[in-house]
Amino acid sequence: MGQNLYHKVFDRHCVAQLASGQFQLFIGLHLIHEVTSPQAFAMVREQNLSVPFPELTFATVDHIIPTTGAGRQRPLQDPLAEEMLQHIEQNTADFGINFFSPDKNDQGIVHVIGPERGLTQPGMTIACGDSHTSTHGAFGTLAFGIGTSQVADVLATQTLAMAKLKVRRINFTGALQPGVYAKDVALAYINLLGVNGGVGFAYEFGGEVIDRMTMEERMTVCNMSIEGGARCGYVNPDQTTFDYLKGRDYCPEGEAWERAVADWQSLASDADADYDDVIEIKGEDIEPFVTWGITPAQSVGVAQNLPAVDSFAEADQLVVREAYEYMSFEEGQPIVGTPVDVVFIGSCTNGRMSDLREAAKFVKGKKVAAGVRALAVPGSQEVARQAIAEGLDKVFDEAGFQWREAGCSMCLAMNPDQLQGNEISASTSNRNFKGRQGSPTGRTLLMSPAMAAVAAVEGKVTDVRNHLEN
Amino acid sequence: MAGKIVTEITGPGIPLRGNDIDTDRIVPARFLKCVTFDGIGEHAFTDDIKGLAAKGETHSFADARFANAAVLVANQNFGCGSSREHAPQSLQRWGIRAIIAESYSEIFYGNCVSLAIPCFTADHETCAQLQAAIESNPEGELKLDIAAATATGPCGTIALQIQPGAQSQFLDGSWNARAGLLENLDQAKAVAENIPYVSNYA
Numbered sequence: 001m002g003q004n005l006y007h008k009v010f011d012r013h014c015v016a017q018l019a020s021g022q023f024q025l026f027i028g029l030h031l032i033h034e035v036t037s038p039q040a041f042a043m044v045r046e047q048n049l050s051v052p053f054p055e056l057t058f059a060t061v062d063h064i065i066p067t068t069g070a071g072r073q074r075p076l077q078d079p080l081a082e083e084m085l086q087h088i089e090q091n092t093a094d095f096g097i098n099f100f101s102p103d104k105n106d107q108g109i110v111h112v113i114g115p116e117r118g119l120t121q122p123g124m125t126i127a128c129g130d131s132h133t134s135t136h137g138a139f140g141t142l143a144f145g146i147g148t149s150q151v152a153d154v155l156a157t158q159t160l161a162m163a164k165l166k167v168r169r170i171n172f173t174g175a176l177q178p179g180v181y182a183k184d185v186a187l188a189y190i191n192l193l194g195v196n197g198g199v200g201f202a203y204e205f206g207g208e209v210i211d212r213m214t215m216e217e218r219m220t221v222c223n224m225s226i227e228g229g230a231r232c233g234y235v236n237p238d239q240t241t242f243d244y245l246k247g248r249d250y251c252p253e254g255e256a257w258e259r260a261v262a263d264w265q266s267l268a269s270d271a272d273a274d275y276d277d278v279i280e281i282k283g284e285d286i287e288p289f290v291t292w293g294i295t296p297a298q299s300v301g302v303a304q305n306l307p308a309v310d311s312f313a314e315a316d317q318l319v320v321r322e323a324y325e326y327m328s329f330e331e332g333q334p335i336v337g338t339p340v341d342v343v344f345i346g347s348c349t350n351g352r353m354s355d356l357r358e359a360a361k362f363v364k365g366k367k368v369a370a371g372v373r374a375l376a377v378p379g380s381q382e383v384a385r386q387a388i389a390e391g392l393d394k395v396f397d398e399a400g401f402q403w404r405e406a407g408c409s410m411c412l413a414m415n416p417d418q419l420q421g422n423e424i425s426a427s428t429s430n431r432n433f434k435g436r437q438g439s440p441t442g443r444t445l446l447m448s449p450a451m452a453a454v455a456a457v458e459g460k461v462t463d464v465r466n467h468l469e470n
Numbered sequence: 471m472a473g474k475i476v477t478e479i480t481g482p483g484i485p486l487r488g489n490d491i492d493t494d495r496i497v498p499a500r501f502l503k504c505v506t507f508d509g510i511g512e513h514a515f516t517d518d519i520k521g522l523a524a525k526g527e528t529h530s531f532a533d534a535r536f537a538n539a540a541v542l543v544a545n546q547n548f549g550c551g552s553s554r555e556h557a558p559q560s561l562q563r564w565g566i567r568a569i570i571a572e573s574y575s576e577i578f579y580g581n582c583v584s585l586a587i588p589c590f591t592a593d594h595e596t597c598a599q600l601q602a603a604i605e606s607n608p609e610g611e612l613k614l615d616i617a618a619a620t621a622t623g624p625c626g627t628i629a630l631q632i633q634p635g636a637q638s639q640f641l642d643g644s645w646n647a648r649a650g651l652l653e654n655l656d657q658a659k660a661v662a663e664n665i666p667y668v669s670n671y672a
Binding site: 015047080129146195199431 | 487488489490492494495498499500502503504505506507517518520521545546547550551552553554555556558573574575576577580581584585594634635636638639642644646647648650651652654655657658659661662664665666667668670671672
């Protein structure tokens, strides 16, 4: 019986088995940002520890940074945000850590810049104090979110204490229908397996649908692993992976590149690899999904009506009722036609070039509906440069979108981009938790960039499949 | 440098019903704008508390009966969502010293271990029974025995489960993993030398 990538990579990085039964795992790439790292640096200082591998840690600022030019002037208007930015500047300078910063024009969402710079490479172990670290699994890495005490562990030892996960292979067979995107694939497996279906598992995504995806699409699929309870999700590296990485800043070159590719190929799951669980989802069955509730599993195909409370297991009915009450939606109502107040295109889930290009197709030459506030937020300053070079900023601007600078923006309410009152947003981000987008009563409908773009133009949730002539 | 040994936690309970209670609800993101964890206990469930108050209802964390609680009893997938350690830090600073739930998000669970907060699991019926018992006797103390994995209180002694690895970490004071990791730093450096990407495939 062959091995899967998870076990091959885990074994390569295993330093020791600890008394607790956990394994000490070497971390090849450590990413940090301003929210979950300041207390970790304080812990390192309090214990008088050093950082033995500063060259394996990379930092950026994404959660708190304003996305308007004026808002980014220093000092930042919000003194707490300014303090956090100063801390990451000082901490990275003190410990010799590379900081991708607005001053150098190379800042961005941590999960956008890792792949974009070629830092994320197959076969790595990657940790970051951020649950969406699973994004990097698209490259065939073991990439997972950690807490702040663990950030301090990695700073001080470049290792983590980790238990071995089980591995579930999810095969997406066949092909996606027009109007169905990587985001819908993500929402589909979460809908099917639930928000805790992946607890204890790493998800290996495969099958024809995944094989045909671009790296950016695979990142969207892996990004939401944690929303399904799986701490990491990955795709085996293949030619698509290598083509994406070749020539990027931190990738090997020349003969070293050849050695790297051979190594990466050897780490992909063997054809006869063993899995703890295997499931299959037919690509043809996946519809454009929209969430209607307060967990990412509370979703329906856009053409469907909202489910009855008693269609759920009894244990889940409390949270379903809570969702209906919070959202002010009724069982049985169609999701299509739900008016939206805000449209947010961006985030580590859908803030990359292909996301902006796809959304732009549906807004080009159109106008954002009256009364709708629409934001297009590139995931990094590099994405912004490319988008501007392609004229996408103008497409969004002429349609009435606000074209912003790079950051997490309205995904999570730690910067000025927030919902007000009980506004409803059509959002390409990853979480529809209560209050997630900044207002304690704000309501989030998760969907693909194309669906969000159409919602902006129509002012309501709309089936993108009826707009594909664009 | 081992941490303190945790063998039992004793204190009144607090019930919190519902599956999938996420970290954004435990501590909303706007309170993550900080460079220390000081004061974060004041923000535990702050929006859920306000939301219920607006309907004339009282959230457990705002209910005077549970103000001295140390043992939180929740349901499925508790602490799902973000990796923010701010969530268990907030619960701990509010007064929570142990949790019993049907299941947890993994990152949240690991963060709790790092903070010496034992997390036990029990089935739905047991959690519901404990929640009801706490409500009918909020003053009653629950004694959680880490080695035996039991809760003893007004409703007698109830069997719980705890992950064996975490259990041993509490009992030998190694719940803070860092000391053990530091001991193997030389081995870690040796492993790194054999990982080809660390030298960029030179």
